[in-house]
Amino acid sequence: AIINSIYVAIIVTGFSVLLGVFLAFIVARYDFFGKSIIRTVLIFPLLATPFVGAIGIKAFLGLNGFFNNLFYDTLHIFPLQLQIKGLAAIIFVQALSLFSLVYLNAYSSFMAIDPSLEEQAENLGAKGSKLFRSVTLPLAMPGIQAGAILTFILSIEDLGTPIVFQDDPQAKKTLAFQVFDSFRSGSLGIDPKGPAIGIILLIFALAGFLAIRKYAGVRSYESGTKGGQWNPRTRQLQSQNVSVNGLLTAAGWFLFVYLLIRPISGFPITWPLFWFLALYTYLGRNPRFRDRLPEWFVRRRFGFSTTILLYALLIPLLFLALIPQISVIILSFAGPWGSNAVLPATWTLEHYSILTTYPAVTQSITFTLIYGAIATVFIVLLGTSAAYIIARRDIPGKTYFDLLVTSPIALPGIVIATGYFILYYRTPLFPLDAPAFLIIMSYTIRKFPFTVRAAYAGLQSTPVVLEEASQNMGASKNQTFAKITMPLIGVSVLAGSLLSFVYSVSEVSTSLILGSLGPEQAPMTFWTKEVLQSHSASYTSANSAACLGVLMMAMQMTVITVTNKILGARSSAMTGI
Structure with missing residues (x-):
């Protein structure tokens, strides 16, 4: 399980960095037809749908899925059916879901680079790949590093994907699934082996964090001119033979x-x-x-037009990245599906009746928004404070403090949930029928590292001399932080809080464990799992669960859109839209 988890995390991180940096550089540095559409589509993989997204990929690439029915049974292009399972399936699903994290952070870094620095490098003779390696890439490294760290940690602690593909024995041999399985098989619901495995997972996740940070953070990169507004450096794609x-x-x-x-x-x-x-x-x-x-x-x-060549590369990649979302949407509207049929015979809205037929499902939507909003407020306060201490304060044990504030995201949600269960059991803070307090606390602690890494990347790219100049002019430290530091890192903080909210409302493991204590106050992810695994005659489990997945994607997309409207032109540095 240890070797499998590390193997999967390394491959997923490497693929995500290569693809995310490539796409971020293309979108940030070139103007081409359809660029706004590409920027929007690249955010869709962040719209995670627990369980249902992985099931969508499994259905899409299954033996009787859309891909095989089209290219094997109908068009007869492939001589053999394509099937994905085991560790390969986990890598495929995680890579499609997590590369957008690297893209988002790298795009923000590319957009924040002062174009005069690259122009000066060109005047000194650096062009093409040399300019990218010697100037552009080092200045963007804080954001790339933040995305790589988050990708590695999220990959090694992922639980939902192994659960979906657990029919293959290899999918069960991961650390996260072993924690889940030990909790599920414990005699009293809690097996001490689960937290022990969680500690092993934590050690390897933090080891990966240190390795990435040591490789990418040997030097500290600053533009030295931040504090103004400029138009990003872009160019037109040139047609060539x-x-x-x-x-x-x-x-x-x-x-x-x-x-x-x-x-x-x-x-x-x-x-x-x-x-x-x-x-x-x-x-x-x-x-x-x-x-x-x-x-x-x-x-x-x-x-050949270079734009055509670029789209020939981008369209297949974007289509693969959208497979989970496309599959979920198709399942939510699909009627009866014939054997070897590429698409359903009919389309229907009947599956969406679950949103009105079952009050508990409807209430879970409200609870999800409330839990996510409250947790995000605490996340911004804690994450910004922690990032400022790490980047601006020289305190004893700062490295260990950095590890401490990053470690919650490396812990499996099941370990956090069981830990809170043991800690607060039979206390006034933990009534068995009202787990709201523990759910909010779990979301806050587990997701605030998103904001820590994003704010830290912003502080790394912001010269300290600007804050020192403010204090030399008579401003206090609090005034400097409020009027100088926060406006400069505001986009990074908001980017981190957006990621925290998006992943809080789609949190799987803590929602499943703590939500089961009080289903009446459980979030959407708990009811998605309940609907997916149910055998009710009143609705089709997979299709109805897909409806909840579509609704969750709509909620997350609404948050991104509203944030773009609030930030205006600066939103492109945060979401890439």
């Missing part, structure tokens, strides 16, 4: 003709493709024939 080997053209025509004649001939693609490649290689390399071949067969130059 791309040399394409004639093999690509010939292979494209070959595949097109083969797909047309396959229903008639019934030949598999293996042998025709082998002889085609052999003939092409022989004719292309033999001087006797090469000079007599048409120019298009040997080599041809195409005038």
Whole structure:
């Protein structure tokens, strides 16, 4: 379980950093047609739908899912059915969900870079990749580092995805699932082995945090000119000729003709493709024939638009990232689904009746908003204070304090929930039928590291000399913090609080454990799980749970939209929209 958890977390973090930084740089530095749509779509993976999102991917890529029904049964493009399970499924689901964390933080850092610094570097001869490696990337490193840390920790403590794919034995061999399983199988509901495994998980999560921070934070990067407003440095994508080997053209025509004649001939693609490649290689390399071949067969130059090439890369990536959301929406409106059918035979709104038929489900929506809002207020206060101490105060044991404030997000929610259960059991703060206090406390403690890392990244990019100048002019430390520091890091703090709220309302493990103590006050995630695993004759479990998932995505998207309206032009640095 330890090796599997570390293996999954490293791969997910590496993929998320590569994809997130690439997308953030493209969106922040280039203007192209449809850029606003791309920026909006890149936020959708943050709209996490517990259980249902992973089930959506499982249904999409299942043996009887949309992908196989379309490309294997209908179009006959693939010779074999595609199935994803075990650790590969966990990596796939987590990577699609978490790369937006790196994108969001990296985008904020790229947008905050003073363009004059890059212009000065170009005047000194740095261009292209050298400019990116020597100037742009180091200045954006605090945000990239924050996204990588959060991605690694969220990956290693993820519980919902292993639960969905637990039909494969490998999916159960992760630390988070072992904690959940030990709690579920305990004789009194709490097995001491669970918290013990949680400590192991915490150690490895913090070890990953230290490794990433040591690698990316050897030097402290500051722009030295922050405090003003500037237009971000952007450029237009240039059209250029791309040399394409004639093999690509010939292979494209070959595949097109083969797909047309396959229903008639019934030949598999293996042998025709082998002889085609052999003939092409022989004719292309033999001087006797090469000079007599048409120019298009040997080599041809195409005038490709760089924008088209960019979209050819972005569209498949964005489609993969939206699979959970697309699948959830389809399930919520799907009627009867025939065998080997690509889409449902009919569409219906009947599944949404669960929102009005069951009062407990309706009340859970209100409780979710209340819990998330109250927790976010506490998160901003605690997170900003902790980040300021780490970045601006030289206190004994500051490194250990940094670890302490980051550690809650590395703890599995089940460990936190069981810890609160043991700590407050039979006290006035813990009536069994009203777990609201513990739910809010769990959300606050577990999610405030989002704001800590975001605020810390903002403080790292803000020169201390601005605060020192304010104090030299007679302002007190409190006045300096309120009038100088907070306006400069306000976007970073709001970005962190947004992430905290979004992930609080979609919290799985603590909501399942603490919500079960008082279902009447349980949040939406608890009732999503109840509906998903129920066998009621009055509604279809998967479809009705998908309805709750769609509603949760709508709530989260509303928060992002309202925040954009409040911040105006500065919101792009926070959400990328």
